[in-house]
Amino acid sequence: EPEVTQTPSHQVTQMGQEVILRCVPISNHLYFYWYRQILGQKVEFLVSFYNNEISEKSEIFDDQFSVERPDGSNFTLKIRSTKLEDSAMYFCASSVGGRQPQHFGDGTRLSIL
Amino acid sequence: AQTVTQSQPEMSVQEAETVTLSCTYDTSENNYYLFWYKQPPSRQMILVIRQEAYKQQNATENRFSVNFQKAAKSFSLKISDSQLGDTAMYFCAFEGWGGADGLTFGKGTHLIIQP
Numbered sequence: 001e002p003e004v005t006q007t008p009s010h011q012v013t014q015m016g017q018e019v020i021l022r023c024v025p026i027s028n029h030l031y032f033y034w035y036r037q038i039l040g041q042k043v044e045f046l047v048s049f050y051n052n053e054i055s056e057k058s059e060i061f062d063d064q065f066s067v068e069r070p071d072g073s074n075f076t077l078k079i080r081s082t083k084l085e086d087s088a089m090y091f092c093a094s095s096v097g098g099r100q101p102q103h104f105g106d107g108t109r110l111s112i113l
Numbered sequence: 114a115q116t117v118t119q120s121q122p123e124m125s126v127q128e129a130e131t132v133t134l135s136c137t138y139d140t141s142e143n144n145y146y147l148f149w150y151k152q153p154p155s156r157q158m159i160l161v162i163r164q165e166a167y168k169q170q171n172a173t174e175n176r177f178s179v180n181f182q183k184a185a186k187s188f189s190l191k192i193s194d195s196q197l198g199d200t201a202m203y204f205c206a207f208e209g210w211g212g213a214d215g216l217t218f219g220k221g222t223h224l225i226i227q228p
Contacts, residue, residue, distance in 0.1 A: 033215060042218045042221060043216070045217065048213040048214070056213055056215060101163055104150075104157065104158035104159075106156070
């Protein structure tokens with residue numbers, strides 16, 4: 001069964017550095033999402049992406065964050081000037097269309113030191 | 114804005130028992146989607162079941178079924194014949210009709226199946 005894949009599984013970064021989290025959505029999916037889960041808390045929506053542009057974003061997704069689909073397969077989340085509170089599990093998801101179930105990757109655990 | 118509330122932080126049942134996880138939500142929309150996701154210790158998010166609000170029939174997937182009460186804005190998950198592998202965090206989630214909406218999750222219920 002096709003899967004959403006995320007790399008790396010664990011990223012450790014010094015505070016203030018930039019980090020790029022990578023995702024390969026399921027190949028025929030057209031909608032892409034990023035979510036964040038701080039340890040012990042609920043999963044929070046960050047951003048959705050369709051047709052090479054952001055469709056929706058939450059209040060969390062400020063100027064520190066950006067997303068990109070640099071080629072036909074990858075979908076990336078860039079976090080600039082990382083802060084301690086950016087430490088979390090970041091999940092990528094994709095869906096074949098709007099109003100279709102979102103399939104999640106295994107997540108990238110981001111640790112900011 | 115939508116909110117999703119799961120009032121049971123943790124539940125524990127014996128293997129083979131039936132367990133029901135509660136979820137309530139608040140929205141002003143008439144059409145939307147509701148989901149239950151499972152997150153085992155490996156931390157991947159697995160879709161368990163999906164309900165479309167315009168369908169009156171409750172969704173069922175093998176041992177998993179929901180009790181969807183639209184007027185009460187309630188969406189509970191029933192797990193029958195529970196198995197050790199059902200041990201996980203269970204998240205209730207809401208998605209609006211917009212088409213590219215992010216999911217709004219509840220805080221989750223930690224379900225423990227005892228042998």
